[in-house]
Amino acid sequence: MNKYLIIYFMLLNIMLINTAISQEYCTPYFTGDNGPDKFTGITNVKLNSLPEINNSSDYNDWYVFFDNVETGSLKIDNEYELTIRVKWNIVSAFFSNKAQIYAWIDWNQNFLFEENEIVMEVLKTEFIEAGTEIDTTIQFIVPSNAVEGETRLRISEDMGITDGHLDVTSCGYPTDNGLGQHGNVEDYKIKVVSPNSVSSIQENSNHQISINPNIINSDNMLINIELMSNSNNIELYVIDLDGNIVLRINSKNLNLGHNNVNLNISYLSFGKYYLVSNYLGQNHLSPFIISK
Numbered sequence: 198m199n200k201y202l203i204i205y206f207m208l209l210n211i212m213l214i215n216t217a218i219s220q221e222y223c224t225p226y227f228t229g230d231n232g233p234d235k236f237t238g239i240t241n242v243k244l245n246s247l248p249e250i251n252n253s254s255d256y257n258d259w260y261v262f263f264d265n266v267e268t269g270s271l272k273i274d275n276e277y278e279l280t281i282r283v284k285w286n287i288v289s290a291f292f293s294n295k296a297q298i299y300a301w302i303d304w305n306q307n308f309l310f311e312e313n314e315i316v317m318e319v320l321k322t323e324f325i326e327a328g329t330e331i332d333t334t335i336q337f338i339v340p341s342n343a344v345e346g347e348t349r350l351r352i353s354e355d356m357g358i359t360d361g362h363l364d365v366t367s368c369g370y371p372t373d374n375g376l377g378q379h380g381n382v383e384d385y386k387i388k389v390v391s392p393n394s395v396s397s398i399q400e401n402s403n404h405q406i407s408i409n410p411n412i413i414n415s416d417n418m419l420i421n422i423e424l425m426s427n428s429n430n431i432e433l434y435v436i437d438l439d440g441n442i443v444l445r446i447n448s449k450n451l452n453l454g455h456n457n458v459n460l461n462i463s464y465l466s467f468g469k470y471y472l473v474s475n476y477l478g479q480n481h482l483s484p485f486i487i488s489k
Contacts, residue, residue, distance in 0.1 A: 210483060213339075220308055222351075237284060238381045248373070261382075267383060271387060279334070296334055297321075297353075299317060300350065302351075317352075354424045407421045408420055413487050423456075466487070
């Protein structure tokens with residue numbers, strides 16, 4: 198075999214290995230203090246209307262990946278609110294009593310937390326008493342060029358650079374500057390979806406939906422709706438398996454109790470869909486199949 202061809206394949210193999218190795222997020226580098234007497238840490242995370250994460254039990258861990266926590270979906274071009282609660286355990290004349298708080302979301306899904314992906318960059322100055330917990334809240338917009346799919350939110354918190362600490366980075370401190378770390382880093386799974394996607398569907402008890410039959414071979418679908426509350430305004434729409442809204446129905450004014458609604462689905466093609474009903478701020482999901 199030609200020696201240049203051999204060199205080419207060797208270089209290609211090295212590139213493939215490096216690519217495979219890089220397809221994971223860095224584990225934050227740690228040195229120094231850690232334990233129940235550490236100075237500061239994250240105790241709570243809240244992302245918009247998504248489930249609140251009380252992580253005070255992990256306060257003493259330098260790095261935690263909450264891979265089993267369901268944080269929901271973020272729609273492209275939509276605005277969200279992120280709240281991070283930080284606890285400060287020591288107030289001293291020797292310290293500035295300021296905490297650095299950073300948050301990144303890997304919008305392009307390249308397994309790196311880059312400068313243009315910072316959604317929070319704050320230096321807190323309110324800590325005047327030991328044991329204080331303070332919330333920091335910011336708003337951010339999911340960028341138009343964000344890649345759809347599962348990605349990662351990383352939050353990092355520590356004492357301020359005014360206390361001689363290095364500036365916070367997404368992968369921890371590159372070297373030990375003799376002071377160590379006194380805060381912690383937490384990761385959460387985030388799903389980025391299309392602006393037209395339904396990000397959260399939950400069962401509820403204020404109304405019931407049934408489709409009879411739910412395998413449909415005609416241009417019309419009969420929906421049976423049972424309302425348990427006096428408010429009679431209900432929104433209906435149909436989504437496909439990717440969560441995209443393919444049919445939006447005007448709000449229906451229905452009566453308390455049992456109602457029948459006929460829906461024209463003539464332009465929907467063969468396949469499986471979900472009927473979504475929104476009533477008093479709660480959603481109900483009903484599957485059906487078009488077999489025509």
